Each structure stands twice: as C-alpha cells, then as structure tokens.
Amino acid sequence: MAHFCINCGAALVTRVIDGRELEACPNDSFVLWRDPKVATAVVVEVDGGVVLGRRSIEPGYGLWCLPGGFVNDDEDPADAAIRECLEEISAQVELTGLLGVYHIAKTGAASMVGISYRGRLAAGARIAAGAEMLEVGVFQIDSLPPLAFPSHERVLAEYLKSPAREEVEEPRVAATARHASPPSQFQGQSRPPRRR
Numbered sequence: 001m002a003h004f005c006i007n008c009g010a011a012l013v014t015r016v017i018d019g020r021e022l023e024a025c026p027n028d029s030f031v032l033w034r035d036p037k038v039a040t041a042v043v044v045e046v047d048g049g050v051v052l053g054r055r056s057i058e059p060g061y062g063l064w065c066l067p068g069g070f071v072n073d074d075e076d077p078a079d080a081a082i083r084e085c086l087e088e089i090s091a092q093v094e095l096t097g098l099l100g101v102y103h104i105a106k107t108g109a110a111s112m113v114g115i116s117y118r119g120r121l122a123a124g125a126r127i128a129a130g131a132e133m134l135e136v137g138v139f140q141i142d143s144l145p146p147l148a149f150p151s152h153e154r155v156l157a158e159y160l161k162s163p164a165r166e167e168v169e170e171p172r173v174a175a176t177a178r179h180a181s182p183p184s185q186f187q188g189q190s191r192p193p194r195r196r
Contacts, residue, residue: 005030036103036111040081041068041152042119043159044093046127046138050156052145053088053133060148062134066155067093068116077115085119088130092122100158104151116155118162 003012005025012023012032023032043066044051052064067088071080078095085093097118104112121127127136139145141160147153 003032034110036113038071038077038113038115039069039104040071040077040084041066041114041116041155042081042085042093042095043099043116043155044085044089044091044119044121044127046121049138049140050144050159051089051091051127051136052139052147053129053136054145055132055148056129056134057132063148064139064145065148066116066152071115078117081115081117081119086130088132089136090128090130091125093119093125094122095119097162099155099162102151102154112151114151114155116158118159 003023004010005012005028007030008025008027010025010027012030013026014021015024015031016022017024017031022034024030051067053067054064055061067085068081069084069088071077075083081095082093085091095117099116099118102114102116104114106112127138129136141156144156147156
C-alpha cells in the first residue's frame with residue numbers, strides 16, 4: 001500500500017535511518033515511524049473466576065476475550081483499561097494491580113504493546129454485554145472457552161503465575177479516568193529521526 005507525506009503529499013520512498021529501512025518523504029523531514037499501538041486487557045476477578053466477553057465484531061467474532069482495547073493518544077493506560085471495561089462488560093471496575101507489559105507482534109498491522117491489569121468489580125457493579133460483545137460470563141480459570149487472541153492466553157498464563165492479592169493499597173477507580181478524545185486518524189507523525 002502506498003503511503004504519502006502528511007506535509008506535502010509526496011509519495012514516500014524507502015530510506016535507511018538509524019540502520020532501519022523506513023518510509024520517508026523525499027522532499028522534507030517526514031518519516032513514517034512504525035510505532036506500536038498500545039492496548040490494555042483486564043483480568044476481572046469475580047467469585048473465584050474471571051470475566052470474559054464473546055465478541056460481536058471482528059477480529060475474533062464469536063470467540064471470547066478479556067475486556068480491554070486500545071489506549072487513546074491523550075489517555076493514561078490505566079484509565080483506558082477502566083473505560084474499556086465499562087464499554088465492553090458494562091461494569092465499573094477497580095484496577096488492583098499490574099500483571100505485565102508485553103510485545104504483541106503482528107504481520108498485517110502495526111505491532112502492539114499490551115498492558116495487562118488485575119481488577120475487580122466496584123461495589124454493586126454487575127456485568128452485562130456491551131456493544132462489542134454478544135454475551136459476557138464468569139469462567140473458572142481451568143475451564144476457559146476458546147479465546148480470540150493469543151495475547152490474552154499469555155495474559156491469563158501470567159495471571160496464573162502472579163501472587164494472589166486480596167487487597168491492595170489503593171485500587172485505581174473510575175473517578176481518576178478522563179473522557180478521552182477519539183484517536184487520531186493519522187498513521188504517523190512528523191518528527192526528527194530518533195536514536196535507539
């Protein structure tokens with residue numbers, strides 16, 4: 001697929017920058033950096049099980065997944081995790097810990113950095129299917145349905161290895177979440193070459 005400069009509209013050409021082949025403008029300093037997207041996933045603990053949703057959208061239509069999704073450009077990842085839980089399982093969730101940070105390689109799209117959290121339902125909250133889910137349910141960890149994403153299998157494997165914590169000092173609650181603007185439609189930003 002052809003890409004074009006966001007400054008002058010010229011077709012991008014391949015250039016070697018910092019030892020990497022990247023698409024860049026032949027007329028100015030624009031470089032199409034292949035930065036990863038950032039996504040969250042939350043293992044919401046309920047009655048000794050975890051909450052999963054069955055997807056009503058692609059990719060993975062009809063398969064099960066953890067609540068989570070992409071982080072907006074002006075949003076803290078923890079706030080994004082709380083927002084995604086509200087959107088997907090219709091429940092206010094408190095984050096009780098960080099499970100891990102992972103690289104998720106993709107072949108047909110930008111790779112991702114996944115950030116996973118442990119969480120629990122806020123007092124009085126109940127789960128229900130959001131717009132992107134056909135249904136939601138609580139599953140025992142030893143009897144999970146087929147999952148949509150290998151990255152979620154990895155998160156659950158890390159969850160099984162993590163120490164169980166009944167209480168944390170201060171759970172992250174929705175009051176700290178901001179309403180973020182929609183993500184930008186631009187595929188790259190103009191910035192000087194970076195040193196790695």
